[in-house]
Amino acid sequence: MHRALASLALLVSSTFLVSAWAQPNHPPNSPPAPFFENVTIWAPPASWSSHSGSYGRSVLLNKDGEQGIPTMLATAAYSPPNGPYFQIFESTDYGQSWTMISKALFDGNSSLTGGRILQPFLYELSEAYGKYPAGTVMLAGNRIPGDSSSTNIQMYASLDKGYTWDGPPNTTNGAPCVWEPFILSYASQLAVYFSDQSDPRYGQKLSHRLSTSTSDLQTWSATLDDVTNTNATLRPGMITIAQIGNGKWMCSYEMGLWPDSAAPYATHYRIADSPFDFLSAPEFELRTDTDGVSSAGPYTVWTPAGGPHGTIVVSDSSYDQLFLNTQNGDPGGWQNVTSGHGVGYTRALTVLPGNGGKLVQVLNGVAGLNAGAPLGMYAGKFTEITVGDFVVPGPEGGISGL
Ligand SMILES: *[C@@H]1O[C@H](CO)[C@@H](O)[C@H](O)[C@H]1NC(C)=O
Ligand SMILES: *[C@@H]1O[C@H](CO)[C@@H](O)[C@H](O)[C@H]1NC(C)=O
Numbered sequence: 001m002h003r004a005l006a007s008l009a010l011l012v013s014s015t016f017l018v019s020a021w022a023q024p025n026h027p028p029n030s031p032p033a034p035f036f037e038n039v040t041i042w043a044p045p046a047s048w049s050s051h052s053g054s055y056g057r058s059v060l061l062n063k064d065g066e067q068g069i070p071t072m073l074a075t076a077a078y079s080p081p082n083g084p085y086f087q088i089f090e091s092t093d094y095g096q097s098w099t100m101i102s103k104a105l106f107d108g109n110s111s112l113t114g115g116r117i118l119q120p121f122l123y124e125l126s127e128a129y130g131k132y133p134a135g136t137v138m139l140a141g142n143r144i145p146g147d148s149s150s151t152n153i154q155m156y157a158s159l160d161k162g163y164t165w166d167g168p169p170n171t172t173n174g175a176p177c178v179w180e181p182f183i184l185s186y187a188s189q190l191a192v193y194f195s196d197q198s199d200p201r202y203g204q205k206l207s208h209r210l211s212t213s214t215s216d217l218q219t220w221s222a223t224l225d226d227v228t229n230t231n232a233t234l235r236p237g238m239i240t241i242a243q244i245g246n247g248k249w250m251c252s253y254e255m256g257l258w259p260d261s262a263a264p265y266a267t268h269y270r271i272a273d274s275p276f277d278f279l280s281a282p283e284f285e286l287r288t289d290t291d292g293v294s295s296a297g298p299y300t301v302w303t304p305a306g307g308p309h310g311t312i313v314v315s316d317s318s319y320d321q322l323f324l325n326t327q328n329g330d331p332g333g334w335q336n337v338t339s340g341h342g343v344g345y346t347r348a349l350t351v352l353p354g355n356g357g358k359l360v361q362v363l364n365g366v367a368g369l370n371a372g373a374p375l376g377m378y379a380g381k382f383t384e385i386t387v388g389d390f391v392v393p394g395p396e397g398g399i400s401g402l
């Protein structure tokens with residue numbers, strides 16, 4: 001029906017407000033999710049010339065007063081014939097079974113031909129942004145044409161929960177060499193965070209741009225920095241953000257070219273009072289109680305389960321393990337625990353309703369049969385999208401609705 005290619009381009013002045021603690025916001029009456037071990041969402045058909053995929057992402061549609069079991073949507077990056085598009089899968093039973101409901105074609109800029117769409121991110125609006133009401137599903141991706149001459153973060157909107165991605169796009173494009181979008185609504189501004197290679201002062205930095213309802217998400221602020229380094233060679237990338245137990249916000253990211261051969265993309269994180277204040281916040285390396293350092297493609301969520309401050313759960317692209325912190329992100333508090341879900345190139349995490357927040361769903365690209373190493377990575381020969389639950393240790397959380 002309506003598709004918005006809300007490009008990340010123009011200068012708009014923006015104000016930063018503080019809003020109340022607002023997540024996770026599961027429907028108050030949603031039934032508890034049942035635990036399950038492992039389900040394959042999808043495997044690429046033999047007829048496709050490429051069977052390699054990665055970057056699984058999912059969203060629980062729970063921000064617009066939905067009733068009953070919240071619908072989940074999932075996607076991952078593949079190279080389908082007649083692309084580039086993301087396949088959108090839907091589950092109405094907390095991830096136990098999935099149906100492909102649409103293909104979100106990233107065809108808004110006709111000058112970009114061939115090539116791929118990479119690095120998806122799904123998000124549900126919790127409030128209206130102009131013509132996009134609360135409940136609109138946003139899908140961002142990185143459109144790279146066949147000649148690899150540019151990278152373009154594009155965003156589409158679905159007004160019918162992921163079934164159609166259609167309508168007139170705004171085709172003004174973003175900065176060169178941008179990667180790995182992450183979407184977050186905060187203080188009535190929609191932020192798209194990304195890895196930004198366009199600033200000559202830094203090998204790469206983390207930035208965001210903001211849009212408000214008055215522009216229908218068509219105009220965007222200037223680039224605002226979130227993570228930069230005095231050592232300009234380093235390449236922070238792949239940001240994800242969650243609000244944690246003390247109401248503060250944590251962002252995690254990889255640090256490319258980190259001088260540690262055991263953690264060449266060492267996971268780092270910052271904690272700030274708002275998701276727009278990371279630039280001046282102190283930076284920590286994620287070192288665990290087994291004296292290892294998490295590395296590459298981290299993904300962070302928070303659940304109220306596990307203790308008075310809940311638990312921060314971080315996945316990465318190097319280990320099967322998840323890294324847990326029940327002390328509001330204290331750098332000495334990271335526990336290394338088995339996930340049982342295998343290694344994949346950046347694994348999405350979702351806190352499921354019920355059970356006091358003890359179930360965290362891990363969405364993964366794992367190597368299927370005939371795969372060849374490495375598992376679930378860009379270079380993998382055959383990648384299935386799989387999903388399964390992880391049980392957070394310790395007591396149930398007490399926040400109502402969970
Ligand atoms: C299409 O993408 C290219 C490459 O990023 C960009 O230079 C161009 O401005 C875009 N075209 C439109 C109409 O936005
Ligand atoms: C498209 O986006 C650009 C950049 O944000 C903006 O200047 C322009 O007004 C938008 N076009 C429409 C039709 O909204």
Ligand SMILES: *[C@@H]1O[C@H](CO)[C@@H](O)[C@H](O)[C@H]1NC(C)=O
Nearest residue numbers: 231232233234256257258259
């Ligand atoms: C900056 O980072 C690079 C890449 O890890 C490293 O080789 C170099 O030694 C660092 N420079 C300083 C001054 O720390």
Ligand SMILES: *[C@@H]1O[C@H](CO)[C@@H](O)[C@H](O)[C@H]1NC(C)=O
Nearest residue numbers: 288290291292293294321336
């Ligand atoms: C986590 O534990 C596993 C199993 O003991 C170990 O192989 C791995 O190196 C540890 N990872 C980190 C980041 O500590």
Ligand SMILES: *[C@@H]1O[C@H](CO)[C@@H](O)[C@H](O)[C@H]1NC(C)=O
Nearest residue numbers: 038040340341342367368386
């Ligand atoms: C999940 O299922 C896939 C596909 O059957 C399999 O490759 C993978 O090893 C399974 N993972 C676990 C943790 O059982």
